[in-house]
Amino acid sequence: LNLLFVSIKSPNSAVNPTSNSMFEANFLNPYFYTLLSEEEDSEELRLLGKKMFFDPLLSNNGKMNCGSCHAPIKAFTDGNKKSFSNIKGETVKRNAPTLLNSVYSDRYFYDLRAFNLEQQVEHVIFNSNEYNTAYEAILQKLSQDEYYSGEFKKIFKEKFISRLAFSKALSSYVLSLQSFNSEFDKYMRKESNELDQRVKNGFNLFMGKAACGTCHFPPTYTGLVPPLYNKNETEILGVLETPLSFNKRIDSDSGRINNGLAKENAWIYVKSFKTSTVRNVEHTAPYFHNGAYPTLESVLDFYNHGGGAGIGLNVTNQTLSSDSLKLTNSEKGDIIFFLNSLSDTNS
Numbered sequence: 001l002n003l004l005f006v007s008i009k010s011p012n013s014a015v016n017p018t019s020n021s022m023f024e025a026n027f028l029n030p031y032f033y034t035l036l037s038e039e040e041d042s043e044e045l046r047l048l049g050k051k052m053f054f055d056p057l058l059s060n061n062g063k064m065n066c067g068s069c070h071a072p073i074k075a076f077t078d079g080n081k082k083s084f085s086n087i088k089g090e091t092v093k094r095n096a097p098t099l100l101n102s103v104y105s106d107r108y109f110y111d112l113r114a115f116n117l118e119q120q121v122e123h124v125i126f127n128s129n130e131y132n133t134a135y136e137a138i139l140q141k142l143s144q145d146e147y148y149s150g151e152f153k154k155i156f157k158e159k160f161i162s163r164l165a166f167s168k169a170l171s172s173y174v175l176s177l178q179s180f181n182s183e184f185d186k187y188m189r190k191e192s193n194e195l196d197q198r199v200k201n202g203f204n205l206f207m208g209k210a211a212c213g214t215c216h217f218p219p220t221y222t223g224l225v226p227p228l229y230n231k232n233e234t235e236i237l238g239v240l241e242t243p244l245s246f247n248k249r250i251d252s253d254s255g256r257i258n259n260g261l262a263k264e265n266a267w268i269y270v271k272s273f274k275t276s277t278v279r280n281v282e283h284t285a286p287y288f289h290n291g292a293y294p295t296l297e298s299v300l301d302f303y304n305h306g307g308g309a310g311i312g313l314n315v316t317n318q319t320l321s322s323d324s325l326k327l328t329n330s331e332k333g334d335i336i337f338f339l340n341s342l343s344d345t346n347s
Helices: 043-053 117-126 135-144 146-156 163-175 183-188 197-207 296-304 329-340
Strands: none
Touching: 043 146, 043 163, 117 135, 117 163, 135 146, 135 163, 146 163, 183 197, 197 329, 296 329
């Protein structure tokens, strides 16, 4: 997989043709996926976005910020099955995915309802269980704050703070949350000569017998499809509601079919969900859109049995093979060794 991409240069591709391999940190161009251009971006803009990311001022109740569900100490997740709502005792619909490398996507959320980072934030702003506010209210608060007002005028050279400027500042910070410097990356780039044999075994299993790499494509290890890396896949796995209970049933979340896009209101998207990254999974438990799987061992057992259909449940159009992978305990352990070698949370 240490391939040289010298011929791919297309407006429809994010690949950097001067990169030596897919494991280089600059293999993919993050600005391909956002309305923010590289020329507009700067350290000042990133710091402005970071301050807003962690500022509860922006939410309606003044208590919630982006870090409430995406905490740096937990690889920009929150460690909960489903993130807490702004309403006491309630949660939002799904588990909070990591924001590390999240910019590398053409669609956002588990159901792909947002088409860029800037649009993604709108769903948080207007959601009654999250920020529960509107752009007008946020922009008014920012304009009345001396620091924000001064920084926006200095960076954007505009008299008033615009919705687009606000979104670009947040995008700049989220774009900076990149994670391509793990133990495994360094070895593949020949910056390190040592790698545990179990990690090597796990990578070979991941890409081979276990077939993980058929959906989790390097280097992001998401459903961002090569060779152009301009489209995200969703999959139907038959994720269980309570996998550790005696009575097994498919989770009730309908997924992509209910993302609000008329053209995707089709049976092929029933219980179809975005393929998330397995980078930093050591730090992002619990797993899947419903947070029902507490450990990597439980996730691998699920796949090893062939998903929901593999244990005999009726899963319409399951895209995961229902055949057993026949992984041994030792092989599953090696895969986890590999997954843990992809940890790099120093963003």
